[in-house]
Amino acid sequence: MRVRLKGDVICTLLLLVALCSLLYSQLEHLVPVGNKELPQQKPSVAPKALSDPRAAWRAMPAEATVPRPRVTPVIRRTEVAKKRVQTTTPPALTDSAFNFKHYLLNKDNRNFKLLVNQPRKCRRTPGGPFLLVAIKSVIEDFDRREIVRKTWGREGVVNGEQIQRVFLLGTPKNRTVLATWETLIHQESQTYRDILLWDFMDTFFNLTLKEIHFLSWAAEFCHNVKFIFKGDTDVFVNVENIVDFLERHNPSEDLFVGDIIYNARPIRVRKSKYYIPETMYGLSMYPAYAGGGGFLLSSCTMKKLSRACREVELFPIDDVFLGMCLQRINLKPILHEGFKTFGIVKPSAAPHLQTFDPCFYKDLMVVHSLKVAEIWLMWNLLHSPRLSCTQKKQVKKPFQWKRKAQTTPQASPLG
Numbered sequence: 001m002r003v004r005l006k007g008d009v010i011c012t013l014l015l016l017v018a019l020c021s022l023l024y025s026q027l028e029h030l031v032p033v034g035n036k037e038l039p040q041q042k043p044s045v046a047p048k049a050l051s052d053p054r055a056a057w058r059a060m061p062a063e064a065t066v067p068r069p070r071v072t073p074v075i076r077r078t079e080v081a082k083k084r085v086q087t088t089t090p091p092a093l094t095d096s097a098f099n100f101k102h103y104l105l106n107k108d109n110r111n112f113k114l115l116v117n118q119p120r121k122c123r124r125t126p127g128g129p130f131l132l133v134a135i136k137s138v139i140e141d142f143d144r145r146e147i148v149r150k151t152w153g154r155e156g157v158v159n160g161e162q163i164q165r166v167f168l169l170g171t172p173k174n175r176t177v178l179a180t181w182e183t184l185i186h187q188e189s190q191t192y193r194d195i196l197l198w199d200f201m202d203t204f205f206n207l208t209l210k211e212i213h214f215l216s217w218a219a220e221f222c223h224n225v226k227f228i229f230k231g232d233t234d235v236f237v238n239v240e241n242i243v244d245f246l247e248r249h250n251p252s253e254d255l256f257v258g259d260i261i262y263n264a265r266p267i268r269v270r271k272s273k274y275y276i277p278e279t280m281y282g283l284s285m286y287p288a289y290a291g292g293g294g295f296l297l298s299s300c301t302m303k304k305l306s307r308a309c310r311e312v313e314l315f316p317i318d319d320v321f322l323g324m325c326l327q328r329i330n331l332k333p334i335l336h337e338g339f340k341t342f343g344i345v346k347p348s349a350a351p352h353l354q355t356f357d358p359c360f361y362k363d364l365m366v367v368h369s370l371k372v373a374e375i376w377l378m379w380n381l382l383h384s385p386r387l388s389c390t391q392k393k394q395v396k397k398p399f400q401w402k403r404k405a406q407t408t409p410q411a412s413p414l415g
């Protein structure tokens with residue numbers, strides 16, 4: 001009798017333990033993925049994403065042996081990821097995982113009101129401006145807009161050509177961060193007349209909306225412009241070189257030039273911020289597209305793109321979306337070596353960067369990922385009358401802060 005009772009108890013205990021472990025294992029599956037620590041990128045997925053040869057080059061160990069230059073190729077996380085993501089470190093997850101279902105459901109809601117316009121922007125110069133500089137910004141980045149206004153983004157005449165500027169903004173996603181945003185934008189618009197503000201939330205995944213709305217705006221309010229440069233606020237742009245390059249082109253012909261990425265594959269790694277499920281994009285490769293740091297287009301291409309983009313379904317990565325529009329009008333974007341929208345990572349370039357050699361920048365058109373002070377410094381060094389770059393990109397003396405007036409910033413020659 002006692003033996004049987006003991007046996008029953010043991011049996012019950014064993015069953016209970018089994019039940020508990022079963023429950024526990026089920027529970028583990030129920031924990032949402034987003035709550036788990038993001039594991040290091042599995043090496044098995046990396047080669048797949050490194051479809052772009054330049055991505056592979058970026059990830060090369062050679063880069064690591066070069067001392068980190070001051071002008072940092074600390075490429076913006078978004079940029080790297082947009083292009084091919086798996087470089088050395090995986091990008092972090094967004095605060096809130098991107099909701100594809102929500103995105104797909106709201107995809108047709110793509111017309112938002114223009115809250116602040118500059119309808120006369122392109123009418124001030126007879127015949128229209130030669131170059132319109134359109135810069136993506138967010139309201140909070142007032143200091144970045146200021147430095148762009150004071151340096152490469154100045155309105156006026158460069159090499160005899162008229163340059164105009166606009167900033168492209170949406171409404172801030174967190175309005176508590178900048179309670180004064182409406183007043184600020186109103187004042188900025190009054191003072192500089194360079195603000196375009198649309199009534200959509202300014203988030204990374206809404207940059208495609210910015211693209212579409214800007215192109216529509218340009219087609220409507222700036223149809224007489226000859227060329228457009230579209231870029232970010234953290235780039236340095238050598239406007240003189242761009243004007244020089246564009247003067248050799250016809251604005252009524254197609255032109256789309258930038259740092260073109262070919263054969264990039266959609267990221268199918270769920271944990272990536274840039275994950276695109278097959279239901280959203282079924283092909284294995286993206287069309288050729290330009291890195292968002294900066295690219296050039298002609299008036300003719302702007303008008304065609306503005307129409308084409310209206311017919312392309314919204315896609316959350318704006319650079320790729322524009323690539324889709326280009327594909328639709330059958331236009332092949334042109335890669336230009338002067339566009340370093342990836343920052344400068346070429347190991348051989350590092351010594352120049354370390355010394356902040358303006359002669360090195362003299363030959364470039366767009367360099368991405370610069371800090372406010374770096375943009376200011378580079379622009380001033382490049383516009384110094386003392387600058388002489390006759391020696392073929394040789395760094396004689398490393399750049400240093402000097403007490404003498406030698407490196408004193410010069411006033412703008414643009415007037």
Ligand SMILES: *[C@@H]1O[C@H](CO)[C@@H](O)[C@H](O)[C@H]1NC(C)=O
Nearest residue numbers: 095096173174175176177178
């Ligand atoms: C907005 O920013 C404030 C201050 O940084 C923060 O406390 C709040 O949680 C943020 N709200 C959202 C919705 O992100």
Ligand SMILES: *[C@@H]1O[C@H](CO)[C@@H](O)[C@H](O)[C@H]1NC(C)=O
Nearest residue numbers: 103199200201203204205206
């Ligand atoms: C884009 O903006 C709209 C309008 O403000 C907003 O409803 C939507 O959530 C935003 N989408 C993303 C992906 O941020």
